[in-house]
Amino acid sequence: QSVLTQPPSASGTPGQRVTISCSGSSSNIGNNFMYWYQQFPGTAPKLLIYRSNQRPSGVPDRFSGSKSGTSASLAIRGLRSEDEANYYCSSWDDSLSGWVFGGGTKLTVL
Amino acid sequence: EVQLVESGGGLVQPGGSLRLSCAVSGFTFSDHSMDWVRQAPGKGLDWVGHIRHKGNSNSTKYAASVRGRFSISRDDSKNSLYLQMNSLKTEDTAVYYCARGLYDYVWGDYRPRGMDVWGQGTTVIVSS
Numbered sequence: 279q280s281v282l283t284q285p286p287s288a289s290g291t292p293g294q295r296v297t298i299s300c301s302g303s304s305s306n307i308g309n310n311f312m313y314w315y316q317q318f319p320g321t322a323p324k325l326l327i328y329r330s331n332q333r334p335s336g337v338p339d340r341f342s343g344s345k346s347g348t349s350a351s352l353a354i355r356g357l358r359s360e361d362e363a364n365y366y367c368s369s370w371d372d373s374l375s376g377w378v379f380g381g382g383t384k385l386t387v388l
Numbered sequence: 389e390v391q392l393v394e395s396g397g398g399l400v401q402p403g404g405s406l407r408l409s410c411a412v413s414g415f416t417f418s419d420h421s422m423d424w425v426r427q428a429p430g431k432g433l434d435w436v437g438h439i440r441h442k443g444n445s446n447s448t449k450y451a452a453s454v455r456g457r458f459s460i461s462r463d464d465s466k467n468s469l470y471l472q473m474n475s476l477k478t479e480d481t482a483v484y485y486c487a488r489g490l491y492d493y494v495w496g497d498y499r500p501r502g503m504d505v506w507g508q509g510t511t512v513i514v515s516s
Contacts, residue, residue, distance in 0.1 A: 280432060313502040315433070322485055322506040323425075323433060334504060366433050370500050376451050377423070377435035377500070 281306065282367050284380035291388050295355040298383045300367030302348050306378055312350040313368040314343055317382075323366065327352060354385075362387045390414035390505050392486050397510030404476050404514070410469040410486030410507055418442055418464040421489035423503050424471050426482035426512075434482070436460075436471070438489055444498050454480075476514045483509040 283301045290296040302308065314327040325334055327343035330350065342353045350369075354361055367380040396408040410422070421444070424436040437450035439460045448460050459472040469486050487503035 311501065317433075322508055324506070325502060325504045328490070328502045328504070368433070368502070374452070375449055376437070377425075377503075379433045379435065382432040 280381040281371060281374070281378035282369065282380035284365075284367055284383045286381065287384050287386065289386040289388055290354075290357045292357055292359065294357045295353060296357055296385065297354075298352045298365050298367075298385070300350045300352075300380050302350075302369060302378070304348060305373040306348075306369040306371040307345065307350055308348040309372055310370045312343060312345045314341075314352045315366045315368065317364045317366065319364075326365070357387055359387045361385060390488070392488065392505060392507035394484060394486055394507045394510035397484065397512045399513045399515065400476055401516050402476060402478055402514055405472070405474045406476065406512060408471040408473070408484055408486075408510055408512070410471075412467045412469065412488075415488070417462075417467040421491050421500070422460075422462065422469045423487045423489045424460060424469075424484060425487055425503070425506075426480075426484045427509075428479070428482045431482075436484070438500070439469070440489075440491070440498060473512070476512075478514050481512060481514045483511050485509045 312330040315323040316326045317323040330345040331343045340356045364382045366382045371378045391413045393411045400406050421440045423438040439448045457475045461470045486507045488505040490501040
């Protein structure tokens with residue numbers, strides 16, 4: 279049982295806009311930044327969004343993050359086949375004094 | 389080029405010990421905090437713990453599931469990070485990743501800010 283809650287799956291067709299939600303509590307998302315990681319099968323995770331809405335260099339601006347209260351979301355516009363991957367949300371949890379993750383969302387591009 | 393390379397994984401019996409290493413290059417290791425994150429087969433990401441940079445006394449924090457059994461250390465002179473795992477359980481079976489931890493200070497308090505570079509992982513299997 280993950281501390282952060284994500285839908286297990288999401289899907290869209292090429293060119294569509296897709297959003298992945300993540301919900302938590304006041305001890306994590308509500309009081310800290312949100313982070314999103316992208317992971318392809320058999321490879322290491324990659325930082326996609328940091329500080330809730332910032333993109334590391336090299337991440338396309340098709341990816342965007344937002345946060346409101348104890349929830350956050352990752353949006354992908356102009357969906358492409360290469361976006362098919364697993365996406366994890368994460369936040370620091372002040373009560374646990376550690377990083378917590380969502381269970382991951384498998385994105386399928388139809 | 390920033391690079392993190394884990395090693396030391398393998399098959400170990402329940403109750404046994406294993407020491408993982410993470411060799412770092414391409415950045416000033418001593419200035420950075422470092423994290424360990426694991427992923428059980430077919431499961432999501434699970435934070436193991438981290439060690440802060442020397443400016444924060446190399447202090448460590450651990451997930452409750454490994455506290456008292458796992459220990460994180462670092463050797464800045466060797467640009468290396470370590471994870472000593474004792475009293476291993478079958479549920480510790482996972483791919484273990486080391487990652488560079490970002491941070492800043494807010495009103496003097498250390499605040500973790502995500503993990504921006506990850507190694508390729510090393511596999512630990514705990515089984516009899």
